[in-house]
Amino acid sequence: MRRTTEDKTLERNYQQKWKFLIKEYELTKAKKHPQFRFVQDFYSHHGTNRQTFNKYYNRYLAEKSLADILPRKRGPKWKSRRPDAAIEEAVIRERSKGLNKYEIYAILTPLLGEKTPSPSGIYNICKREGLNRLMPKMKEEKRKIIKEKAGQLGHIDCHYLSKDMIVNDNKRYYLVCIIDDCTRIAWAEVVENIKSLTVMFAALKSLNQINHSYQIQFQEVMSDNGSEFASPRNKLEHPFERMLLELGIKHRYTRPYRPQTNGKVERFWRTLNEDLIEGTTFDSLEHFKEELAQYLGYYNKLRPHQALDGKTPLQCLQNLSAN
Numbered sequence: 001m002r003r004t005t006e007d008k009t010l011e012r013n014y015q016q017k018w019k020f021l022i023k024e025y026e027l028t029k030a031k032k033h034p035q036f037r038f039v040q041d042f043y044s045h046h047g048t049n050r051q052t053f054n055k056y057y058n059r060y061l062a063e064k065s066l067a068d069i070l071p072r073k074r075g076p077k078w079k080s081r082r083p084d085a086a087i088e089e090a091v092i093r094e095r096s097k098g099l100n101k102y103e104i105y106a107i108l109t110p111l112l113g114e115k116t117p118s119p120s121g122i123y124n125i126c127k128r129e130g131l132n133r134l135m136p137k138m139k140e141e142k143r144k145i146i147k148e149k150a151g152q153l154g155h156i157d158c159h160y161l162s163k164d165m166i167v168n169d170n171k172r173y174y175l176v177c178i179i180d181d182c183t184r185i186a187w188a189e190v191v192e193n194i195k196s197l198t199v200m201f202a203a204l205k206s207l208n209q210i211n212h213s214y215q216i217q218f219q220e221v222m223s224d225n226g227s228e229f230a231s232p233r234n235k236l237e238h239p240f241e242r243m244l245l246e247l248g249i250k251h252r253y254t255r256p257y258r259p260q261t262n263g264k265v266e267r268f269w270r271t272l273n274e275d276l277i278e279g280t281t282f283d284s285l286e287h288f289k290e291e292l293a294q295y296l297g298y299y300n301k302l303r304p305h306q307a308l309d310g311k312t313p314l315q316c317l318q319n320l321s322a323n
Contacts, residue, residue: 015066021046022060025053083117083125091117091125098134101126102255153181153252154218155265156203158194158228159272166282173285175272175292176202178210178221179265183320185214185300185313186268190289199228200239207247214300214317222252222262271299 027033028042036042043049056069083091090112094104101119109116117125126132159175166173174194179186187209189202210216221244223229230253231238235245244251254261276295282288301314308316 011070014070018056018060018069019066021048021053022057025057083115083121087112087115087117088125091122092129092131095122095126095129095131151180151182151216152219154178154207154221155181155262156221156223156229157262157265157269158199158226159269161190161277165277165280166285166288169285173288175269176206177265177268178203178206178218179268180210180216180218180313181264183214183216183313183316184264184268184305184308185210185216185317186265187296188272188292190285190292194226194228196228196231197239200243203240204243214314216317218249220250220252222254224254224262225256275299 024033024036024046025039025042028036028039033042036045039050043053059068060066062068087108090108091104094107099107101122104122105116105119123132156176156178159177161173161175163170163172171192174191175188176191176194176199177186177188187206189205191198191202207218210218223240229240230251231241232253235241235251241251272295276291282291300312302312304310304312305316311319
């Protein structure tokens with residue numbers, strides 16, 4: 001059988017083709033070609049385009065060798081792109097706690113800086129190690145971490161209320177809610193608009209209420225990127241941003257178009273609608289506020305939560321305080 005592994009015919013043909021094309025191109029550029037007046041005529045005649053041709057032509061100019069324009073191997077250079085072993089170990093260590101790729105990225109960035117793998121790179125590391133799916137042990141470990149971080153993260157959001165829920169009042173009202181990530185203790189305030197100043201006062205009142213009733217002080221608050229909450233480039237002039245700065249609370253932002261990131265407060269809206277609002281009409285705005293306050297007391301003190309293993313938010317908080 002004939003061996004073709006050392007056959008260089010294809011390489012020779014490829015180099016001869018490009019040697020011819022380069023000569024044609026340089027004649028065209030010098031306005032000396034008998035057929036092509038413009039470079040675009042050259043590209044069209046030979047079935048190529050400017051980007052592709054210039055890529056190979058610049059390689060040739062750099063080394064003056066036709067060997068440099070031969071096709072190169074495509075794909076990632078794993079020896080240069082794969083993170084150091086120590087970085088991979090750090091990713092695996094955090095993944096074993098049940099954290100997802102975005103949480104791992106947020107934790108490692110302050111430690112590793114520019115060497116931090118991207119979220120997709122973190123996923124690839126987990127996949128190589130067989131950790132791309134959460135195992136029961138990892139889920140349990142994540143639950144422990146969340147319980148240890150009680151009061152360290154609050155979720156805040158605004159919610160539209162139906163115009164026909166209050167008798168003889170067609171005005172639009174809104175709710176502003178803050179919920180604790182760990183214990184699910186929540187408080188909500190009714191507002192007449194969602195301007196940043198209005199939302200700031202409602203949020204401040206909710207923070208004070210949770211602090212006064214349950215002794216929870218938030219270290220971080222997560223919101224979406226709406227104008228009522230967010231102004232990362234002008235925090236000193238934005239009411240909500242400035243309030244958090246004055247209180248020493250770090251502001252975290254959800255990913256755009258990812259409401260799941262703020263899923264706990266989104267779930268609260270669904271529960272509130274099902275338990276209190278849907279199919280109910282209220283005699284006045286004051287009547288709704290009174291019913292809302294009573295419901296929040298029930299929600300925090302008496303309503304069991306599946307996510308808390310059947311405990312109420314208050315019981316969860318008391319267990320944490322006991323430990």
